[in-house]
Amino acid sequence: MDILFQASHRGDVEELQELLAKNPLILYQVPFMSAQNPLHFASAAGHLEFAKKILELKPEFARQLNEDGYSPIHLASANGHADIVREVIKVDSNICRLEGGDGRTPLHLAVLGGKVDVISEMLAACEGCLEDLTMQKETALHLAVRHYQLASLRVLLDWSKQIRKEEILNMKDEHGNTILHLAVWKKQRQAKVNAVNKSGLTALDLLLIFPSEAGDREIQDILQSAGATKAQNLNSTTCYSSANLDPPSNSCRSKDLIDFFRFHEGRDSPSDVRTTLLVIAVLVAAATYQVGISPPGDVWQEDDQGLVAGTSILATRNVVSYILLVSCNSIGFNVSLSMIYTLTKKFPLQTELQVCIFALYMTFNTAVAATSPESTRAFTIAFTSVLPTVVPLSFLLLRKFRVIERIISIFRIQRGN
CATH class of the missing domain: 1.25.40.20 (Ankyrin repeat-containing domain)
Known part of the structure; x- marks a missing residue:
């Protein structure tokens, strides 16, 4: 062997x-x-x-x-x-x-x-x-x-x-x-442990700004042992003392939070922005739709002394407030529907989606018209009928106006120089 x-x-x-x-x-x-x-x-x-x-x-x-x-x-x-x-x-x-x-x-x-x-x-x-x-x-x-x-x-x-x-x-x-x-x-990434993100924050900044329930102290010790510091210390600017590792002050914390959550064109992808806008539009549509079919103050339950069952109590007691409510609520509802349509324009099942939006629009307008008393019904129907056409055109004009404003401001700056 x-x-x-x-x-x-x-x-x-x-x-x-x-x-x-x-x-x-x-x-x-x-x-x-x-x-x-x-x-x-x-x-x-x-x-x-x-x-x-x-x-x-x-x-x-x-x-x-x-x-x-x-x-x-x-x-x-x-x-x-x-x-x-x-x-x-x-x-x-x-x-x-x-x-x-x-x-x-x-x-x-x-x-x-x-x-x-x-x-x-x-x-x-x-x-x-x-x-x-x-x-x-x-x-x-x-x-x-x-x-x-x-x-x-x-x-x-x-x-x-x-x-x-x-x-x-x-x-x-x-x-x-x-x-x-x-x-x-192991400190193999010490050179990058103090890298700042697009909001100008280091890993240690994020840990101090967004505390969790457990484990922060251990992570903080790991980062600091690798040479981690705060962004303001790297830039030699002191929103809070660089001599200690105390959490940032309330004013500095608020500033960092606002900047962190603010939209950044280079950081936030178009997909994320579209998703966020779509969620907001759906929430606005849901909120305004609820107000449209169930106006504040409820509706009259039965006919009595010229009052018609099913009409808004607010409309009969304060016409101005009711018209203001219906106008603003209808604008919010139609703008949200316009946003949903724009953001989902090239989605699959487009025909079905447009049918759903149209059905929602008709249900809303029917409910608003049904709860409006005779004195305001004509205005309500006319106003809510015109809005679907006016809303896209108005925003188109607003965007053009803003472009013109920018061109004028650039021209003025150039003339000043």
Whole structure:
């Protein structure tokens, strides 16, 4: 048996053939004599031809663990022998996910050793091994960051994006750390920990401005240990003291909040803006529709002394207030319908959507006209009928007027210069 292991150490295929000729059962006797097999030695030393011969004769050796709990592919991966890894994978691609004695897979060992060729070989054969965890619930990405293996990290990130498994970046180890937590802790991203967003805020600013119920102190300590500071300290302007880490003052906090939530053309995508506008328009339509079908003060319940059941009580007691209410409410309702139509103009099922909007418009106008007394009904019907045409035209004119105003202001500035 020692002669067989010595031959595997040297990668001597001819000697292996001689040993097999003398004892055809020698490979079958190995499991009874040792936890290691010749493939372990050949894989560790990088003897490709010897490894291929052993795999041809005894493919089950590929899964055998030695005394340390490692298989041949573990040893080949740790030593960067991509060609042997490729041959072992041919036996079974899932062998890449074989756990060693400490829970580490061959991919984990390749990452720790910075063996990028082996990493690519295994991920190409078995994408799932990217999600395998150690006993500490660490992914290969965690190990790359923790042990400063930047080359391995780049390959893993490229593969994560290529196979569309970016969610693995948010996986946490047993301590609840993502790879970002580890990167900050290791100070590998210290140069960017004070980067400001489009609102001029650093990560520490956001943490102090938007406190949560738990974990803030720990995150703050991590950021500060990596050299994090506030945006105002970076710019040498003091809205609050740079000598301490107290939360910003109320005036500074309010200013940051307003600027953070304000619309930013470069930051907010058209899709987000359209969604927000559509939500606002629907809310306005719902609110104004409710007022239209159920006017404030309710309606008369029965005919009595010239009063007609179903008409607005407010209209009979204060005509001016009622007309003002109906006018403003109808404007809000029609503007919101116009916004909904504009924002959904190229949506699918356009015909059905327009039918819904028209039905909503007719229901609203019918309800408003029905609750209006005789004295205001003509005005109500005329006003609500004209609005659908007037609203788009009025906004078109307003936009043109604003453009003209800007042109005039630019002209005046140029003349002043």
